[in-house]
Amino acid sequence: MAQITYREALNQALREELDRDERVFIMGEEVGYFGGAFKVTDGLLAVYGEKRVRDTPIAELTIAGAGVGAAMGGLKPIVELMTINFGLLAMDQIVNHAAKIHYMFGGRAKVPLVIRAPQGAGHQLGAQHSQSLEAYFLHCPGLLVAIPATPADAKGLLKSCIRQDNPVIFLEHESLYGVKGDVPEGEYLTPLGQASVLREGKDITIVSYSKCVYDAVAAAEALENEGVDAEVIDLRTLNPLDTATVVESVRKTGKAMVVYEGWRTGGAGAEIAAQIYEAAFDHLDAPVERVATLDTPIPYNARLEKAALPGAADIVKVAERMV
């Protein structure tokens, strides 16, 4: 195992897939000469050339739509949206086109398109640059949603996404790029739709994904000192959603909390909670709780921003109340 960053892990995945399949190419704003706004595509232009690593104008709707068309034309595009906030400009092509083409055309056309985008808050970038929008995509049938927390999953999931034939929204967290973790040597794929149990426990199930996984683990460690044994599950993908792993855990613990950086209302946590109720109602000893971002645009001031976002302390507080 090598210790590499989330950013390096993504970069490796891209290199390996560019090497493996000549239909794979990358396009987006600043992805070529400057290696991406978060340096994920660093060095790729020099190796793969301008045909396969394309700098685009600032035109998100058309970048995404060109990805759809190129995918229908036999290529395997990887589109980078500089951040998911700008991805909102691309929503029509993602929701009305990418997500529907296979179904609407009776299964006759494929859209093997991966749209990568960083998201998340925590850097005082203000309301338009700090959003976590996974729920928007989770809501839309026909889109896969991958949202890795660790370098190993970032690499393995991205490779799996590139190799399958459906449109995927691949959401990275801006705060995770520099995070290091063990990544297996050599070729491996992480399957879509398999949660990972990061920590076993018997008292409460903490379900999370993306950056909040780290807060969940930190909270579980703090809770351990108080004699509370928390299980932490990283979902890794939201569609497909690994309800089975979550339900199995809840059957054991009888208590569940979902932790995520999207807005609390209508967030992925609402869906996960509903699925827990549907599948494990009789096993629950307490209502499922959500620890998430307050229902406000993300404020600029650091104190306010911190108040808006979920953190380990919030998880501990809610867990204490539940057990």
Add this chain to the structure above:
Amino acid sequence: MDLGKDKMLEMYRMMTRIRLFETQVRDLATASEIPGFVHVSIGEEASATGVCAALRPADRITSTHRGHGHLIAKGGRLDRMMAEIFGKRTGYCKGKGGSMHIVDFSLGILGANGIVGGGIPIATGSALAAVVTQRDEVTACFFGDGASNEGTFHESLNLAAVWKLPVIYVCENNGFGEFTPMQTVTSVTDIAVRAQAYGIPGIVIDGNDVLEVYRCASEAIARARAGEGPTLIECKTYRWEGHVVGEQAFLGKASYRSEEEVAEWKARCPLIRFEKFAAESGMISAAELKKIRAETEVELEAAVKFARESPLPDPAEVTDDVFSG
């Protein structure tokens, strides 16, 4: 066009306020006293100033991520702007907006904007509101060369042309969108030619010559007021500083422009240009300009002091203002 001395001095004061404010913001960000994601407009003072000087107080503007200059030129207060960038309660947006979202509606400023091209339809709608309510107001819409590749630019020009809206579209072409040279991602050399596609006038001007900007903006504004519809004005200019303050840390050794190019544009400094003009015209003395600089330094110093000493917002305010009423 006879500008009159007062107008000229006012424009020099605005350019000086922008230059000193932006330089201060750059230095504060470099020193990490303010969060390091600020876009400054040093070198681009003339386009903001010339356009806003041609507007009336009731006229409106929309701005961009690089918006401090536009706001100052439309009358924004340095102290409340600085306080906002410091994230203080006394800032224009109570510390909730930050550098990319400063606003003062009482001055006709409809907001800086973190979304490239996001202000263009808003300016178009603002002009529509003026028509519908029969207010004699023009909206000036600032945006960059990069933004002119977004759909909002094209859709807005078409709509404003069809409805003959009182709006002027001001493209500040500084040659780059972030680190990407404009020519590598743009189909034309002059953004202004895109006006032809929408049947409206498009002109290219020297964006570092505040007098030329003022003259051309005045004509376009007069057209808009007369109900003749929008104009696209392309101001050729250059940003001296990075796309964001501190970009060197991100870029490493890579660079996207030559030192010679930066030096060439610094030689075309809008302020020095004006100072030369003033000296040659004999209308304005060096002492008058010096006095403006000195007064602006005092104003800026007070603004920084105000920002530093202002209270932070209370965490309980985080959920305030999601809705009005």
